[in-house]
Amino acid sequence: MGLFYTYLGAVDLGLIWGFLALGVYITFRLLDIADLTVDGSFATGGAVCAVCVLNGIHPILAILASIIAGFIAGAITGLLHTKCKIPAILAGILTQIGLYSINLRIMGGRANLPLTTANTLFNDIATSLNINKYYVTFIIAILFVMVFIAILYWFFGTELGSSLRATGNSEQMARSLGINTDTMKLLGLMISNGLVGLSGALNALYGQATDVRVGTGAIVIALASIVIGEVILSSKKNNFALSLASIVVGSIIYRIIVAIVLQMGLNTDDLKILTAILVAIALTIPVILGKRRQISTYKKLTGKEIDKNA
Amino acid sequence: MLKLEKVSKTFNLGTVNEKKVLHEINLELEEGDFVTIIGGNGAGKSTLLNMISGLYPMDCGVITLDGEDISLQPEYQRAKKIGRLFQDPMLGTASEMQILENLALAKRRGKHRGLSWGVSKSEKEEYYELVKSLNLGLENRLTTKVGLLSGGQRQAVTLLMATLQKPKLLLLDEHTAALDPATSAKVLSLTEKIVNEQNLTAMMVTHNMKDAIDIGNRLIMMYDGHIIYDVRGEEKHNLKVSDLLKKFEEASGEEFVNDRMLLG
Numbered sequence: 001m002g003l004f005y006t007y008l009g010a011v012d013l014g015l016i017w018g019f020l021a022l023g024v025y026i027t028f029r030l031l032d033i034a035d036l037t038v039d040g041s042f043a044t045g046g047a048v049c050a051v052c053v054l055n056g057i058h059p060i061l062a063i064l065a066s067i068i069a070g071f072i073a074g075a076i077t078g079l080l081h082t083k084c085k086i087p088a089i090l091a092g093i094l095t096q097i098g099l100y101s102i103n104l105r106i107m108g109g110r111a112n113l114p115l116t117t118a119n120t121l122f123n124d125i126a127t128s129l130n131i132n133k134y135y136v137t138f139i140i141a142i143l144f145v146m147v148f149i150a151i152l153y154w155f156f157g158t159e160l161g162s163s164l165r166a167t168g169n170s171e172q173m174a175r176s177l178g179i180n181t182d183t184m185k186l187l188g189l190m191i192s193n194g195l196v197g198l199s200g201a202l203n204a205l206y207g208q209a210t211d212v213r214v215g216t217g218a219i220v221i222a223l224a225s226i227v228i229g230e231v232i233l234s235s236k237k238n239n240f241a242l243s244l245a246s247i248v249v250g251s252i253i254y255r256i257i258v259a260i261v262l263q264m265g266l267n268t269d270d271l272k273i274l275t276a277i278l279v280a281i282a283l284t285i286p287v288i289l290g291k292r293r294q295i296s297t298y299k300k301l302t303g304k305e306i307d308k309n310a
Numbered sequence: 311m312l313k314l315e316k317v318s319k320t321f322n323l324g325t326v327n328e329k330k331v332l333h334e335i336n337l338e339l340e341e342g343d344f345v346t347i348i349g350g351n352g353a354g355k356s357t358l359l360n361m362i363s364g365l366y367p368m369d370c371g372v373i374t375l376d377g378e379d380i381s382l383q384p385e386y387q388r389a390k391k392i393g394r395l396f397q398d399p400m401l402g403t404a405s406e407m408q409i410l411e412n413l414a415l416a417k418r419r420g421k422h423r424g425l426s427w428g429v430s431k432s433e434k435e436e437y438y439e440l441v442k443s444l445n446l447g448l449e450n451r452l453t454t455k456v457g458l459l460s461g462g463q464r465q466a467v468t469l470l471m472a473t474l475q476k477p478k479l480l481l482l483d484e485h486t487a488a489l490d491p492a493t494s495a496k497v498l499s500l501t502e503k504i505v506n507e508q509n510l511t512a513m514m515v516t517h518n519m520k521d522a523i524d525i526g527n528r529l530i531m532m533y534d535g536h537i538i539y540d541v542r543g544e545e546k547h548n549l550k551v552s553d554l555l556k557k558f559e560e561a562s563g564e565e566f567v568n569d570r571m572l573l574g
Contacts, residue, residue: 162428178389
């Protein structure tokens with residue numbers, strides 16, 4: 001049973017960190033911006049939520065506050081990028097670095113905050129219903145995921161959402177059709193970091209603690225989830241809701257992989273290098289496969305020609 | 311309709327690469343004018359169009375469109391009144407989005423973009439008929455991503471997009487230059503048809519002198535950042551390619567040696 005809970009816990013964590021991956025997907029894939037704000041805004045989400053629940057605010061309101069904090073973090077990167085014309089990567093890094101100090105301020109100068117005394121949603125519901133916490137988290141997280149995928153699916157189908165996608169896909173076209181591409185980038189970065197803030201908040205509630213360094217490497221974990229999700233979906237028909245769902249599935253698979261390697265005795269300190277290697281391999285595989293396919297097609301077709309002429 | 315007063319542009323101002331591409335251009339277009347613009351490479355044709363569309367800011371001068379001073383407006387704001395086609399067929403459409411979605415984005419040029427659906431049901435039927443009129447067989451592939459279309463097909467779709475919401479001014483920057491001769495002719499005749507049907511005011515940069523003479527009611531020749539020849543109506547239609555070459559030699563004092571313009 002212990003092993004089962006280990007893996008259910010991994011699934012829970014995958015769902016919670018799935019919001020992070022969804023947020024990064026919006027900037028990385030839809031807007032074609034590599035936004036490094038997320039390492040900071042994930043921790044901000046956790047910090048804001050932690051401080052809220054410690055002050056007796058209901059966890060749902062605390063989550064909302066974290067989403068708003070994420071919006072603000074995204075807006076700062078967006079303004080640095082669009083108004084000050086700072087390259088997106090650098091704008092994200094500046095916000096991320098700045099947020100480290102801000103996060104410490106929010107947490108009252110402490111590097112970590114335990115939430116064992118506060119209402120952390122998952123635990124309290126589990127206790128009051130007398131169900132295991134892992135199940136409760138699973139159900140709540142699934143509900144959250146479904147609601148947010150539905151909202152995102154709707155939003156990116158609207159006029160505004162289409163304009164945002166057009167900006168990421170063909171900026172020159174978007175402007176020539178009267179779309180204010182700067183506003184769209186700003187909006188995209190805000191929505192993205194709002195989701196990241198949400199993810200950070202849920203992570204803090206679930207872990208009943210938050211740390212100022214919790215977001216370190218978050219961007220890489222998000223990319224791993226996106227890449228894994230895209231590999232799963234690669235052969236399927238293209239549907240936006242399905243793409244979003246596959247990213248959350250990618251996040252879950254990532255957590256299961258982590259759980260397996262930890263089970264096999266990997267030192268937790270080595271997790272980050274493992275993740276980095278995983279992402280690098282996942283990004284390389286399609287390139288190698290494509291090249292092999294091209295060479296085998298070439299050999300097949302050229303071979304036939306030579307046979308014919310022989 | 312469109313009025314340019316003393317519009318100038320210098321690239322790389324104050325460096326060794328300084329190049330004055332537009333010298334105090336004055337130009338006025340009447341409503342319904344279809345102007346073709348010719349000239350050698352570096353004459354300032356594209357820059358002139360880019361000044362009007364606001365792709366990059368001009369150094370000085372005033373541009374008035376439909377009674378409104380647009381000199382300092384950003385590109386996206388001017389786009390509310392201006393339809394554009396680029397030389398690169400990839401620039402005018404979003405490759406990862408469906409034909410339908412591209413058209414729907416264009417339909418909302420100059421309109422508020424809110425939270426209603428990006429493509430409404432009634433639009434789909436409208437676009438079906440519209441795309442059918444292109445005679446490219448694309449009407450049954452409306453949900454295909456534009457990236458899967460050929461350059462010519464994309465340019466035809468872009469032409470629809472630029473004129474879906476009737477623009478005050480249509481800017482065509484060598485929009486057939488990247489296409490093969492047959493496709494180019496098709497897109498060009500389509501351009502003429504749409505401009506005539508909607509009675510649009512348009513400017514078209516071309517390297518093909520014959521097209522420049524045959525199409526539109528007015529012709530402008532540019533050289534080294536100046537408009538050196540401006541002809542309209544009957545006089546324009548009676549022009550021959552040889553006349554244009556002579557005109558160019560007179561104005562520039564050099565021979566017009568550009569195979570692309572002679573053979574085109």
